[in-house]
């Protein structure tokens with residue numbers, strides 16, 4: 001399948017600090033690409049380049065086959081929507097107004113939002129199950145409601161590619177699962193979705209592809225259920241993580257050490273330390 005958004009040999013540095021080196025990947029319509037990696041691995045830098053918010057120092061980003069460097073900001077904004085992490089606006093816009101902002105790239109300089117725009121924005125909110133929030137101030141919403149509002153804004157923008165920076169961060173467990181389901185449904189409608197995430201499970205559950213980014217380099221890229229394995233997770237996060245198959249299908253990550261009794265030599269000093277502390281008190 002042809003990639004709608006692709007990175008070709010991207011490289012980027014901040015001064016002398018190389019944040020990204022020779023990164024190539026792509027996402028096709030109907031696909032989800034999850035970018036995983038440790039803190040400082042280069043995920044945000046990669047998203048910034050994919051969004052055209054920073055120019056790559058080497059390589060290029062292709063949007064529907066065209067070099068993004070040659071496209072106007074408005075042209076990019078019509079096709080590519082961004083859902084940032086922990087978005088906190090300065091003004092208490094109504095939720096509907098925040099979603100309407102997604103229509104801006106489709107408007108001329110002297111625009112006024114019309115009934116059709118409002119209908120589109122309301123439909124996007126309904127689609128995400130938060131139509132009842134339309135008149136509420138955005139600043140009053142919970143983290144999960146804000147995240148859904150921004151996804152609704154991306155839908156109103158009618159962009160073919162959605163880029164989300166850690167969309168599940170700060171959401172409760174149920175909200176995380178519902179968010180993943182909604183993203184999967186949006187991909188199934190033909191959108192290309194790129195998400196960065198700190199949860200390998202999320203990449204497994206949403207399916208599609210995964211790119212593992214460590215020290216600015218892709219160490220593995222491919223179908224999520226193939227590249228998210230014990231060996232790659234150990235290399236990525238520097239700790240032992242198993243990947244177990246579930247009886248009903250699907251896979252789940254499980255830390256190898258947590259929840260297991262500590263070896264005898266480790267447990268002895270803890271009681272000795274607390275005993276010693278008791279004596280000192």
Ligand SMILES: Nc1ncnc2c1ncn2[C@@H]1O[C@H](COP(=O)(O)OP(=O)(O)OP(=O)(O)O)[C@@H](O)[C@H]1O
Pocket residue numbers: 014017018019037038039040041042043044045046
């Ligand atoms: N504006 C900047 N100036 C200098 N160095 C930067 C800047 N932004 C990022 N870096 C460095 O580039 C590297 C990659 O950072 P980046 O933010 O892309 O990683 P990340 O994978 O998104 O990390 P996290 O998971 O912690 O958000 C890190 O070493 C970071 O310190």
